[in-house]
Amino acid sequence: MEKPVRIILTGGPSWAVVPDIWEVASLEDEPKVKLLCGNAYEHFEFLGSYSLHEGEQLPVYRWCRRTYVAE
Template sequence: MSTRIYLSGGPGYLSLAPVVDVEHLAEEIKLAFGAGYEHFAYHGRSRRIGAETLPEYTWCGRTKIAE
């Protein structure tokens, strides 16, 4: 079962949808984007999107995929 979350922040090149489904909630999640992973952290905030209140994850960094 997946959970919808809201993503906020990040550099200008990042074109991820602001609402995504994740398999597991954690303090930090990573999403594949280009040749790396974008990292988002949960700090206890939520965001109201339409009729839903979603946990808000804020961008906190990027790592490259090892070759």
């Protein structure tokens, strides 16, 4: 089993509590991620950019949209 890839999450609404760092199985398997924040999902997408975080070059996933949980 491969080691998870640490990623940086950036953007989105200021009130949403989203971690700065997240883990995905791989960039190929998870080019998009969605996180549950209250009654909505915040969606992030990898667009090919990287940033230095604590000495490690990490992929940056940028916020792209929000969808709401169906009741």
